[in-house]
Structures are given as structure tokens and as C-alpha cells.
Amino acid sequence: MILQRTLGQPISATGVGLHSGERVRLALYPAPADSGIVFRRTDLQPAVDVRAEPSLVNDTRLSSTLVTDAGVRVGTIEHLMSAFAGLGIDNLLVEVTAAEIPIMDGSAAPFIYLLQEAGIADQDKPKRFIRVREPVEVVEGDKWVRLDPHDGFTVELSIEFNHPAFNRAPQKVKIDFADHSYVDEISRARTFGFMHEVEYMKSQGLGLGGNLGNAIVIDDEYVLNPEGLRFPDEFVRHKILDAIGDLYIVGHPLIAAFSGHKSGHAMNNALLRKLLATPSAWEYVSFKDPLDVPSSFHRLPEVR
Numbered sequence: 001m002i003l004q005r006t007l008g009q010p011i012s013a014t015g016v017g018l019h020s021g022e023r024v025r026l027a028l029y030p031a032p033a034d035s036g037i038v039f040r041r042t043d044l045q046p047a048v049d050v051r052a053e054p055s056l057v058n059d060t061r062l063s064s065t066l067v068t069d070a071g072v073r074v075g076t077i078e079h080l081m082s083a084f085a086g087l088g089i090d091n092l093l094v095e096v097t098a099a100e101i102p103i104m105d106g107s108a109a110p111f112i113y114l115l116q117e118a119g120i121a122d123q124d125k126p127k128r129f130i131r132v133r134e135p136v137e138v139v140e141g142d143k144w145v146r147l148d149p150h151d152g153f154t155v156e157l158s159i160e161f162n163h164p165a166f167n168r169a170p171q172k173v174k175i176d177f178a179d180h181s182y183v184d185e186i187s188r189a190r191t192f193g194f195m196h197e198v199e200y201m202k203s204q205g206l207g208l209g210g211n212l213g214n215a216i217v218i219d220d221e222y223v224l225n226p227e228g229l230r231f232p233d234e235f236v237r238h239k240i241l242d243a244i245g246d247l248y249i250v251g252h253p254l255i256a257a258f259s260g261h262k263s264g265h266a267m268n269n270a271l272l273r274k275l276l277a278t279p280s281a282w283e284y285v286s287f288k289d290p291l292d293v294p295s296s297f298h299r300l301p302e303v304r
């Protein structure tokens, strides 16, 4: 039986909020089977719980932000959600002391390290996957995202920036997780932004925590970070990291082929909402025999 997973023990970290520039404390706790990923704003009195689910993603301007009916926000969840997806973690309570998850180094790697430090524990209920049965697509002008039936998990994304720093590298990447490791090939890819955007955002009181330590920053010609890029195609790899995190807000791993062009958080969320609203397009599946699981999921780390 493939079982649901949580953490072996609680663990915490401190970082900076990308938009507020404030110090944020993040604490992760094991949570019961079938509880999903729940964020808890402990800076509010009383604390407020916000469950990660597609219907609560109500702000996608700069990141994927959960917003409850009462207006309680948890922002920049996509890199943390991506790490949970990469390690196959189903249930977790995430305490956070601000309206956004800390940006860390702009990738999911610090979260992977943290989760692996805490260890991963099997639970007593079967893991539920979502198997896509029919194509689902969202199109807006020349941008699109889609899910197709596939016995595994693949992500194929392309971006289109006519800019010297981007033209030097492939702007299209396909990763088949049957052959490639999320931790090695995706988790380290950092978020990126243009210098003129950074300046504009700061003038609007946003991106106050942003610096060369937590984003790739590009001017009119070059990457400004002295250490350069972690992968030649780090930009599009980060878009894959984001998409994996955005898709995991559905609460289950997808057995599907995901693809997109010039897409982002808003379209990823629209795709999930369309999938859920089309009952014939998907089904829940569990696996009694681990050998029946598509090989894309064999790469999840062993439970220690």
C-alpha cells in the first residue's frame, strides 16, 4: 500500500517576507491523515487556519496567495507547496507569523533541506492521487496551460522573453519525473525579476525583502548576481518549480502530463478550478501494490 505522508517531527526556520521585508517564522508540524496542508497565521489573535485549496487562491498578481472570505491572507506559498509535492508530503500544519511564507533563497531547496532534516513519516491511510482522464485546457490569447492523461508525471513549459539574458539559454524544458529528480533538477531553481520591476515594486511598497540573495535579478543585458545561474535554463526551471507548487494546491499528486506556454500562477489556478469542475476529467486512485504506481513517483525519497 502506498500511504499518505507527514513529517517525522516538528521543525522551524526563520526568513524574510519578499514583499513585506519583515522577519517571518515558519514552523512545520506533523498532521493527521486526510487533513491536507493547513496554514495557521499565529500572528493573529486568535490564530486563523487557512487550508491550501484551489478555491482559496484569490490573489495571483505576484505569487499564489490564499485569501479567506474574511480576508485573511497567506502569500507566496508556491515554493513551499512545490517542496511538499517534490517529497510527497500529504498532510502538514504550517504555522507562519506573517501574511507570507519567507522567501529563503528564492527556490525550494531550503524547504527541501528543512523537511529532510525533520524526516518523513508514513501514515495509516492510503495516499490518494488524482488521475487525469480527459484533456483540460485554459487559453488566454497566446498563453495556455493544459493537463493531458499520462501514466506518470511530466511538466513541459516554455517562456518567451526577447532579452539577451534569456536568449542565451533554452526557453523550453520538458521534465519527465520518471527519469529526473525534482530535488536535483528543479528544487534549486530561483525566482527571477528585472531590475526595473524591482525598483517599481519597491516604490509601491512591495518586494521590500527582495535582494540578490533571494532572486535572480536581471538588468537590460545581464544577470546581476555575482554567482551567476545555477542552471543555464534556471528561469524556465523555476517556472516548472512554481507550476508544481501551484498544482499541488489541489491536495494530491497528479497523474498527468502538464504543459504550458507563457503561463503563470493565475492560469495554473484556473486550470485546477476547471479540472475540479469537470468530474468526467479526473478520478481519485490509490495503489495497493507499490509496483503499480507510475515510475514518476518511485523517486520520492524513502521514509526514514
Ligand SMILES: [Zn+2]
Pocket: 078, 079, 191, 238, 242
Ligand atoms: Zn516562484
